[in-house]
Amino acid sequence: MSKKRPVAVALAGALCLVTTACADSSTDTDSAAGDTSAVAAKSGYPVTLQNCGVSEKFTEEPSRVVLMNGASVAEVSTLLALGVQDRIVANQQSYGMSEVSGRAAAIKALPTGDVKLNDAYDIPREAMIGLRPDLVLSTTAYGFDEKNGFATREQLKQAGAHTYVSPQGCDQDTSKMTIADSYTLLRDMGRVFNVSERAEKLIAASQKRVAGIAAKVKGEKQPKVMVLFSNMAMGGNDFSSVVAKGIYNDILAKAGGTNAFENASETSFADLSKEKVAATDVDALVVIGYNDPDPAAYAKKLLKEFPQWPAAKNNTYVALSDSMYLGPSNDLAVEKIAEALHPDKV
Numbered sequence: 001m002s003k004k005r006p007v008a009v010a011l012a013g014a015l016c017l018v019t020t021a022c023a024d025s026s027t028d029t030d031s032a033a034g035d036t037s038a039v040a041a042k043s044g045y046p047v048t049l050q051n052c053g054v055s056e057k058f059t060e061e062p063s064r065v066v067l068m069n070g071a072s073v074a075e076v077s078t079l080l081a082l083g084v085q086d087r088i089v090a091n092q093q094s095y096g097m098s099e100v101s102g103r104a105a106a107i108k109a110l111p112t113g114d115v116k117l118n119d120a121y122d123i124p125r126e127a128m129i130g131l132r133p134d135l136v137l138s139t140t141a142y143g144f145d146e147k148n149g150f151a152t153r154e155q156l157k158q159a160g161a162h163t164y165v166s167p168q169g170c171d172q173d174t175s176k177m178t179i180a181d182s183y184t185l186l187r188d189m190g191r192v193f194n195v196s197e198r199a200e201k202l203i204a205a206s207q208k209r210v211a212g213i214a215a216k217v218k219g220e221k222q223p224k225v226m227v228l229f230s231n232m233a234m235g236g237n238d239f240s241s242v243v244a245k246g247i248y249n250d251i252l253a254k255a256g257g258t259n260a261f262e263n264a265s266e267t268s269f270a271d272l273s274k275e276k277v278a279a280t281d282v283d284a285l286v287v288i289g290y291n292d293p294d295p296a297a298y299a300k301k302l303l304k305e306f307p308q309w310p311a312a313k314n315n316t317y318v319a320l321s322d323s324m325y326l327g328p329s330n331d332l333a334v335e336k337i338a339e340a341l342h343p344d345k346v
Contacts, residue, residue: 044194052141052170054153056162061194062135066090066113068150069122070139071290073098074166074326076107078185081202081328084193089113090131092122096291099323099332118149125151133161135192139326140169164188166326175245175268179210179254179330182247186328202328209331210254213338216345217256223283223341224260225252226311227324230287230298235271242277244270248286251330255337256345257284282309284341285317288324295319316340 048057067075069092076093079085080103090113098104115127122143128136128151136156138144144153144163153163167181168174183203190199227243234240243249244265252259260282264270285302289295299317306312318340323333338346 044191044196047191047194049164049188049192051163052165054163056164058162058192061087062162062192063087064089064131064133065135065137066123066128066131066133067093068136068138068143069093069117069120070143072139072166072325073107073322074139074182074185075137075189076110077103077322077327077329078189079193080106081186082189082193082195082198084189084195085110087135087193089133090115090123092117094291095289095321096293097289097321098329099320099336100329103322120148122148122150124149125155128156129159132159135162135164137164137166138169139166140172140174141165142169142172164192168326173268174247174326175266177247177326178250179206179247182326182328182330183207185326206328206331210334213331213334213346214254214256217338217342220256220342220345222256222258223310223316224281225257225284225286225337225341226260226277226280226282227252227286227288230289230292230295230319232290232292234269237271238274239272239277240269242270242272243288244268247326247330248324251324251333252286252337254334255341257337257341278306278308282306282311283314283316284311284337286324286337287317287319289319289321295321 046057046059048055065087066089073093073095076091079088088110091107091110092112094107096104113131115123115131118124142148143150146152156163167184168177186199186203190196227248228239229241232241242261243259244261244267246268249259249262260280261270261272264272285299287295287299296319299319303309303312303315303317311317318336320333320336323329
């Protein structure tokens with residue numbers, strides 16, 4: 001069963017299948033030392049981010065935030081983790097499940113803005129302007145592309161809204177994304193919403209957890225892992241949602257594994273035939289659920305379909321969702337995968 005909706009388009013565009021590299025999307029160019037106002041220094045503002053070539057200067061905390069779909073929950077999960085979800089007036093992001101208890105329900109409870117979405121299941125220009133946002137978050141530059149019917153960053157600026165493209169999203173290429181980009185997103189939003197202390201605590205806790213797991217599996221044999229989306233078609237072959245590059249590989253490496261199909265594509269995803277998949281030794285499966293209520297069932301189906309895999313013989317699989325993407329919970333994915341690959345070490 002394939003997902004018959006523009007998710008494939010969104011993943012291809014918003015999760016990025018082009019090959020141009022993109023650096024971290026934002027860097028700090030302002031500091032409290034450059035402002036003589038005691039009030040501004042105390043409040044943490046102004047904050048200036050250089051984001052995909054656009055300078056965004058925040059003089060106060062955003063209060064009307066809109067989150068575009070982008071086939072992502074990175075941004076909404078980050079705001080939830082930072083405790084600023086009450087600033088959201090419209091959210092279009094949802095995976096329907098999460099490794100974090102209560103997160104899926106919290107996302108579902110957020111306002112959607114009651115807007116009519118376009119063919120890409122996202123917020124068109126007129127509806128966006130009508131929401132009167134003061135900050136719009138998009139996973140990639142795709143969400144601000146006029147050709148797609150979206151409001152541009154300049155148009156939103158004229159309407160009084162700041163805009164932000166998440167790390168590695170400038171050129172719609174996530175193939176070089178790492179866990180560090182999740183920390184960049186957390187840190188940037190921490191500064192924008194004046195909750196930097198909270199952001200830094202989350203980052204430090206994640207880094208400590210990941211480093212501890214990586215140390216336990218260091219020097220161990222690295223099983224070959226197949227990472228793919230459950231019940232989703234994005235190309236012409238039987239296996240068109242197989243991960244080749246991106247943050248997934250960094251997560252696998254920290255968990256003591258390696259991507260069995262890393263060289264199958266120069267972009268984030270590979271479009272593979274059943275024969276190619278069958279001929280590859282797969283030691284473990286990581287199935288990512290995107291609005292799929294039972295990705296574990298899909299994993300079991302694949303293990304039955306390819307009994308020659310070591311993964312099938314050992315029944316080694318992990319079903320995950322938002323922790324495998326850009327966002328605040330990559331440490332959970334590292335831990336769960338490491339437990340499956342190296343149960344005697346973690």
